[in-house]
Amino acid sequence: MVQTPIDPNSPDNAIETRDLRKVYRGRRGTKVALDGVSLAVPRGSFFGLLGPNGAGKSTFINILAGLVIKSGGQACVWGRDIDRAPREAKAAIGVVPQELNLDPFFTPRELLEVQAGMYGVPKAERRTMEILEAVGLADKAEAYARTLSGGMRRRLLVAKAMVHNPPVLVLDEPTAGVDIELRQSLWAYVKQLNAAGTTIVLTTHYLEEAEELCDRIAIINHGRVVACEDKRTLLGRLDSKALVLAVTGPLETVPEALVPFAPEIRPDGRLVVRYKPSEMPVAAILDAVAAAGLRVADLSTEETDLEDIFLQLTSSRMP
Numbered sequence: 001m002v003q004t005p006i007d008p009n010s011p012d013n014a015i016e017t018r019d020l021r022k023v024y025r026g027r028r029g030t031k032v033a034l035d036g037v038s039l040a041v042p043r044g045s046f047f048g049l050l051g052p053n054g055a056g057k058s059t060f061i062n063i064l065a066g067l068v069i070k071s072g073g074q075a076c077v078w079g080r081d082i083d084r085a086p087r088e089a090k091a092a093i094g095v096v097p098q099e100l101n102l103d104p105f106f107t108p109r110e111l112l113e114v115q116a117g118m119y120g121v122p123k124a125e126r127r128t129m130e131i132l133e134a135v136g137l138a139d140k141a142e143a144y145a146r147t148l149s150g151g152m153r154r155r156l157l158v159a160k161a162m163v164h165n166p167p168v169l170v171l172d173e174p175t176a177g178v179d180i181e182l183r184q185s186l187w188a189y190v191k192q193l194n195a196a197g198t199t200i201v202l203t204t205h206y207l208e209e210a211e212e213l214c215d216r217i218a219i220i221n222h223g224r225v226v227a228c229e230d231k232r233t234l235l236g237r238l239d240s241k242a243l244v245l246a247v248t249g250p251l252e253t254v255p256e257a258l259v260p261f262a263p264e265i266r267p268d269g270r271l272v273v274r275y276k277p278s279e280m281p282v283a284a285i286l287d288a289v290a291a292a293g294l295r296v297a298d299l300s301t302e303e304t305d306l307e308d309i310f311l312q313l314t315s316s317r318m319p
């Protein structure tokens with residue numbers, strides 16, 4: 001198992017940015033990709049970075065990894081300022097990129113060796129086979145990368161990001177195009193790394209993945225942080241539930257007695273009433289349903305999930 005050495009001087013925050021800005025300037029004009037992003041990723045956390053396409057997630061990650069030059073603000077990785085100590089900051093982070101960009105003529109073993117060389121890991125300290133073992137690719141150590149499946153390539157990229165044993169591992173949309181089984185094994189490995197002390201930052205479009213894995217979640221939209229909270233606080237933020245009712249008989253319009261509840265009729269004919277449990281007992285809705293002369297055949301309630309919160313926080317138009 002790959003272990004992150006416990007450094008007594010470890011910073012409280014694995015990543016910290018202040019007012020980070022990025023403006024891309026091109027022939028077609030300028031694009032503000034990051035508009036003052038201040039974020040702290042606590043050491044040891046499993047941190048989710050969510051946002052719609054084009055929100056600025058990759059830009060944020062690539063600045064930390066030294067691949068994109070910021071236009072303003074400050075960023076520290078493992079307590080090292082990316083301007084003042086770029087080499088140390090870079091050594092503290094491993095990034096699994098979105099694209100499956102692997103040299104097709106190298107074997108997994110060679111790829112990891114080359115990568116370790118690039119990071120200056122002395123031969124005696126390299127753990128090539130141990131890492132390949134951990135990502136389930138030991139039996140493919142000598143196969144050409146071009147013969148590996150998409151899932152295997154993805155795991156090889158995780159292995160590549162780990163060769164210098166960074167305390168912070170960033171995964172940019174790592175499970176796009178990976179089947180469920182491989183996704184599970186990838187997560188099992190990443191969870192182990194996190195349990196052993198590695199701070200994980202994950203960007204994903206799979207909200208359920210973030211909900212399941214992450215303990216802290218930030219949402220960015222149009223280059224700005226719109227939320228950054230403990231997952232439970234975020235999920236508990238919206239005091240909102242939905243009561244879903246199937247009534248006997250057809251229902252085409254909302255009955256008069258229910259209008260104050262502003263219900264919605266779903267295409268399947270079910271009536272949905274959204275309410276705040278802290279403000280309204282569900283019995284009050286059921287009384288109104290009875291007063292409207294409706295007979296309930298079946299009912300269920302739906303909790304707010306991360307997807308609802310995400311949509312609410314990111315549905316704003318461009319500023």
Ligand SMILES: Nc1ncnc2c1ncn2[C@@H]1O[C@H](COP(=O)(O)OP(=O)(O)OP(=O)(O)O)[C@@H](O)[C@H]1O
Binds near residue numbers: 051059
């Ligand atoms: N090299 C570049 N030149 C110009 N504009 C860019 C460049 N890279 C990114 N952008 C723009 O900056 C904005 C943020 O892009 P970024 O890739 O960081 O978003 P993202 O949240 O990672 O999106 P996705 O999930 O689609 O990768 C987008 O509008 C994008 O078009």
